[in-house]
Structures are given as structure tokens and as C-alpha cells.
Amino acid sequence: MNKFVLVGGVLILLLLVNNTRYYNALETSMPKSAASALDGIQQAEAAGAEVSELIDRLNNAMDLLEQAETSDFRSCNSYDECIQSADKMFVDIANDAAMSKQQTENVKNEELASSVLYAIIVAFVISFLALSLYRLGKQYQMQRFLDMEIREK
Structure with a gap:
């Protein structure tokens, strides 16, 4: 685990040194x-x-x-x-x-x-499916109602 900490520390140090190099160069004589x-x-x-x-x-x-x-x-x-x-x-x-x-x-x-x-x-398809299922359900209820037998008293 100490090796990973050491490697990570070295990488962070290199990153900081590299960024500092560019930052210092920008502050001094680097062209626009x-x-x-x-x-x-x-x-x-x-x-x-x-x-x-x-x-x-x-x-x-x-x-x-x-x-x-x-x-x-x-x-x-x-x-x-x-x-x-x-x-x-x-x-x-x-x-x-x-x-x-x-x-x-x-x-x-x-x-x-x-x-x-x-x-x-997707919203259109879902809406279309929902409407179709609703109409199919209503149609089924209507057919079931029409198929009912009428009983006389």
C-alpha cells in the first residue's frame, strides 16, 4: 500500500511541477x-x-x-x-x-x-399504445354488455 501512496505522490508532484512550469512561463516571457x-x-x-x-x-x-x-x-x-x-x-x-x-x-x-x-x-408510442389499450378495453366492455342475456321477470 505504501508503494501506491508513493507512486500517487510522485504523480501528483509531477503534475504540479508541470502545471507550475506552464504557469511560470505564462507569467514571464511567454508570447501571447x-x-x-x-x-x-x-x-x-x-x-x-x-x-x-x-x-x-x-x-x-x-x-x-x-x-x-x-x-x-x-x-x-x-x-x-x-x-x-x-x-x-x-x-x-x-x-x-x-x-x-x-x-x-x-x-x-x-x-x-x-x-x-x-x-x-417514445412518448408518442406510449400515448398511442395507452389510447389503443383504452379503446380495446372499452370495446371489450361494450361487447360483453351486448352479449349479456336479458332475463324477463
């Missing part, structure tokens, strides 16, 4: 496009969209910013190239996040509309 990308991802996730691919791309763009800050150019050749590539990636991520959010909302709206349609159809 990066903040927009992160905000877009958060909104898409809140809408229920799958954002793991967007997060991977955000991490890649953050790596480009880190390369630019440390002058450790692995994926680009200069500071300006790293910043421009990262900025373009952030803009693309923000656009894709907005599109993903919209698609998820459209799917939810379609599901809601189909649920309402099914509910209306």
Missing part, C-alpha cells in the same frame, strides 16, 4: 500566442474534447522556447527561428483547440437533439 494556445486547450478540454495531441504539440513548442532561452539549438538554428517556430505552433494549436472545442460542442448538440427526438417518439 502561447497563453492563447494554453487557454484554448483548457477550453477544449472543459468542453470534453480529446486534447492529448494538442498538449504534445504544446510541449514541443515549449521546448522550442526553452531552446531559444538557453541557446541550446537542437530543433532550430537561431533564437529568432526558435521563437518564430514556437509562435507559429502556438497559433496553430490555438486554432486547432478552438476547432476541436467546436466539433465537440456540435457532437453534444447533435446527441441532445437526437435524445429529444427519441423521447418524443
Whole structure:
């Protein structure tokens, strides 16, 4: 059990460190496009969209910013190239996040509309069956009444 607590603690710590990394970067020198990308991802996730691919791309763009800050150019050749590539990636991520959010909302709206349609159809069928059973019952009572023998005194 202690192993699970330790693993859970490490995972929570990693999550906090990762979130702190993005938060600190947003507060300092991160371009507005990066903040927009992160905000877009958060909104898409809140809408229920799958954002793991967007997060991977955000991490890649953050790596480009880190390369630019440390002058450790692995994926680009200069500071300006790293910043421009990262900025373009952030803009693309923000656009894709907005599109993903919209698609998820459209799917939810379609599901809601189909649920309402099914509910209306079910209500109609139940009403029709109830009315048919009522009429059938009345018809049975009428036939039973007509089939009764009349007794004379």
C-alpha cells in the first residue's frame, strides 16, 4: 500500500511541477500566442474534447522556447527561428483547440437533439399504445354488455 501512496505522490508532484512550469512561463516571457494556445486547450478540454495531441504539440513548442532561452539549438538554428517556430505552433494549436472545442460542442448538440427526438417518439408510442389499450378495453366492455342475456321477470 505504501508503494501506491508513493507512486500517487510522485504523480501528483509531477503534475504540479508541470502545471507550475506552464504557469511560470505564462507569467514571464511567454508570447501571447502561447497563453492563447494554453487557454484554448483548457477550453477544449472543459468542453470534453480529446486534447492529448494538442498538449504534445504544446510541449514541443515549449521546448522550442526553452531552446531559444538557453541557446541550446537542437530543433532550430537561431533564437529568432526558435521563437518564430514556437509562435507559429502556438497559433496553430490555438486554432486547432478552438476547432476541436467546436466539433465537440456540435457532437453534444447533435446527441441532445437526437435524445429529444427519441423521447418524443417514445412518448408518442406510449400515448398511442395507452389510447389503443383504452379503446380495446372499452370495446371489450361494450361487447360483453351486448352479449349479456336479458332475463324477463
